[in-house]
Amino acid sequence: MNYNLNNTDTNEQQSTSGKRLLKLLAYIKTEHRALLGVFGIMVISQTLTITVPYVVGYTIDHYVAHKDFSGILRCAGLLLAIFLVNLIFAYSQTLMMGKVGQRMLYMLRSALFVKLQELPIAFFNQNKTGDLISRINNDTDKMNQFFSQSLVQFASGIMSMIGAGIFLLSINWKLGIATLTPAILLLLFTRILSPLVKKRNAANMKSTGGMSAEIQESLSNFKVIIAFNRRDYFRKRFDQVNQQNYKTATAAGVLNNIFNPVFSFCSQIAMLAVLAYGIYLISAGEFTVGLLISYLSFSTYFYNPIRQLAILWTNFQMAMAGWDRISQILELETDLKVIPAGPAKENAPLISFQHVQFRYADSKEILKNVSFNMEQGKTYALVGPTGGGKTTTASLIARLYDPTEGQVLLNGRDIRSYTPEERTRKIGFILQEPFLFSGTIQENIVYGNPTYADYSATQLREVMEKVGLDALLERFEDGLATNIVSGNDGISLGQKQLIAFMRAVLRNPDLLVLDEATANIDTVTEQQLEAVLKKLPAHTTRVIIAHRLNTIENADEIFFVNNGEITRAGSFDHAMNMLLQHERNT
Numbered sequence: 001m002n003y004n005l006n007n008t009d010t011n012e013q014q015s016t017s018g019k020r021l022l023k024l025l026a027y028i029k030t031e032h033r034a035l036l037g038v039f040g041i042m043v044i045s046q047t048l049t050i051t052v053p054y055v056v057g058y059t060i061d062h063y064v065a066h067k068d069f070s071g072i073l074r075c076a077g078l079l080l081a082i083f084l085v086n087l088i089f090a091y092s093q094t095l096m097m098g099k100v101g102q103r104m105l106y107m108l109r110s111a112l113f114v115k116l117q118e119l120p121i122a123f124f125n126q127n128k129t130g131d132l133i134s135r136i137n138n139d140t141d142k143m144n145q146f147f148s149q150s151l152v153q154f155a156s157g158i159m160s161m162i163g164a165g166i167f168l169l170s171i172n173w174k175l176g177i178a179t180l181t182p183a184i185l186l187l188l189f190t191r192i193l194s195p196l197v198k199k200r201n202a203a204n205m206k207s208t209g210g211m212s213a214e215i216q217e218s219l220s221n222f223k224v225i226i227a228f229n230r231r232d233y234f235r236k237r238f239d240q241v242n243q244q245n246y247k248t249a250t251a252a253g254v255l256n257n258i259f260n261p262v263f264s265f266c267s268q269i270a271m272l273a274v275l276a277y278g279i280y281l282i283s284a285g286e287f288t289v290g291l292l293i294s295y296l297s298f299s300t301y302f303y304n305p306i307r308q309l310a311i312l313w314t315n316f317q318m319a320m321a322g323w324d325r326i327s328q329i330l331e332l333e334t335d336l337k338v339i340p341a342g343p344a345k346e347n348a349p350l351i352s353f354q355h356v357q358f359r360y361a362d363s364k365e366i367l368k369n370v371s372f373n374m375e376q377g378k379t380y381a382l383v384g385p386t387g388g389g390k391t392t393t394a395s396l397i398a399r400l401y402d403p404t405e406g407q408v409l410l411n412g413r414d415i416r417s418y419t420p421e422e423r424t425r426k427i428g429f430i431l432q433e434p435f436l437f438s439g440t441i442q443e444n445i446v447y448g449n450p451t452y453a454d455y456s457a458t459q460l461r462e463v464m465e466k467v468g469l470d471a472l473l474e475r476f477e478d479g480l481a482t483n484i485v486s487g488n489d490g491i492s493l494g495q496k497q498l499i500a501f502m503r504a505v506l507r508n509p510d511l512l513v514l515d516e517a518t519a520n521i522d523t524v525t526e527q528q529l530e531a532v533l534k535k536l537p538a539h540t541t542r543v544i545i546a547h548r549l550n551t552i553e554n555a556d557e558i559f560f561v562n563n564g565e566i567t568r569a570g571s572f573d574h575a576m577n578m579l580l581q582h583e584r585n586t
């Protein structure tokens with residue numbers, strides 16, 4: 001399945017953006033109370049604000065003209081009251097929307113993180129970590145900025161425009177039309193440019209994601225870069241993505257910034273129209289000075305929000321481009337679905353590959369029509385040349401991927417019919433490069449193991465002594481309390497493999513897969529590890545992938561994995577002959 005987020009068809013993206021917007025509304029639905037509250041406050045505050053120019057005009061025509069100072073004072077008092085109420089309203093709105101924005105940020109980041117936990121390994125193979133981090137950090141923040149800062153201004157701007165528009169048309173419809181005509185041109189201008197603005201902002205976010213991926217890649221490989229003196233190479237690569245980001249940011253900026261001056265110009269033209277036509281109407285005796293002053297204020301109330309809307313529209317476009325990138329992840333479904341369990345075959349082997357074919361996305365066929373069985377309690381070894389397909393076979397046994405064709409059966413039942421919990425309880429997998437997270441060894445080895453999650457260090461040690469893991473624990477100075485820092489060098493690869501080994505054995509699985517699990521371990525420790533393997537319950541099946549041949553000497557059966565085929569290699573000597581034969585032929 002194609003999980004590549006940067007390789008989706010842009011047409012497909014555009015056609016679904018309406019649906020995505022609906023999904024965003026579904027997210028906002030949980031905030032409906034806060035949004036309704038803010039909206040209510042906004043309606044009152046805008047209604048009050050819109051009366052201000054009218055009160056000013058009325059004061060000029062009725063009190064200023066007749067030098068009625070008490071009337072002027074009463075009006076000034078009324079205006080002060082309106083301003084104070086609006087001050088309180090504005091503060092409450094900002095506070096409420098700030099919280100809505102933060103809650104949205106929290107919700108979106110959680111939803112993204114949960115989704116990432118659900119997605120299969122193929123997704124992580126096809127996408128760069130840096131780009132994913134950029135989506136979780138930067139793109140969600142664009143949405144937060146829009147909701148916490150821009151949405152209120154956006155909505156109150158529109159309300160102010162509607163109110164001012166009504167006043168402008170009702171006071172004098174001819175003057176009203178003259179004032180509003182430039183706004184219609186602006187609307188057309190915005191409609192024409194908006195798709196391009198969104199596209200350029202999306203391109204900019206994509207290149208920010210690319211830059212983040214580049215930084216992540218070079219920081220996580222800095223030792224190799226220094227060891228091979230490849231600093232210049234990576235500097236050039238970074239320079240390329242940085243330049244690309246600069247170009248896309250400039251291209252987006254050119255369009256983002258075009259609205260403000262054009263909008264200002266149109267509002268100035270509208271003012272000019274009001275002044276010219278208004279003065280003409282006054283001289284013809286059809287209008288008063290007070291009304292003209294009210295009119296000028298109303299046109300400001302109409303055009304000022306438009307100018308703000310230009311900026312807010314850009315923020316909206318950026319938020320939407322961010323939302324597109326976020327919802328691309330949220331919409332993904334894992335293709336490793338749990339299917340309904342069919343009847344299990346009786347007396348079935350533990351693992352059975354039936355006509356299995358497999359290819360990675362965009363790769364050639366890695367396994368071609370492969371069939372074999374693995375029985376309970378036996379030890380199997382997978383041998384073969386580098387890149388032959390051993391890890392791939394083990395990954396299919398653990399259902400890290402599904403076969404492209406054919407079936408993998410676990411205890412006679414399609415492996416796809418087991419829930420991830422059932423499957424991981426049955427199958428333990430020690431990867432070539434084990435994953436450890438920051439915490440103590442104890443936390444790392446009871447990871448995902450509910451049986452020992454609440455055990456004290458002493459209780460856990462007792463369990464480990466019974467299965468012979470205590471000898472391995474002694475390799476660490478502070479035993480179970482030894483601190484691990486993920487991604488840090490305080491621990492060797494061999495030590496990491498030991499911890500992963502202890503973690504897998506403690507889960508007491510029916511099937512234990514060791515993928516090069518002893519490749520970085522000294523011979524003495526390897527013997528200790530073998531002793532633990534021998535002490536495993538009789539029903540435990542072991543699948544060992546190893547290049548070091550002594551590791552597989554005691555296997556009950558050896559499979560030779562090469563060129564898409566898996567062949568029973570029979571005895572150890574026969575397997576060695578096959579390997580040697582292969583080396584001679586290549």
Ligand SMILES: Nc1ncnc2c1ncn2[C@@H]1O[C@H](COP(=O)(O)OP(=O)(O)OP(=O)(O)O)[C@@H](O)[C@H]1O
Binds near residue numbers: 125385390
């Ligand atoms: N995530 C992936 N995406 C695409 N191709 C892959 C991926 N992982 C492995 N391959 C390809 O699949 C083939 C088999 O790889 P695999 O890791 O299974 O071999 P292996 O026998 O375990 O090799 P090694 O002994 O070096 O560990 C190789 O050609 C490899 O390039």
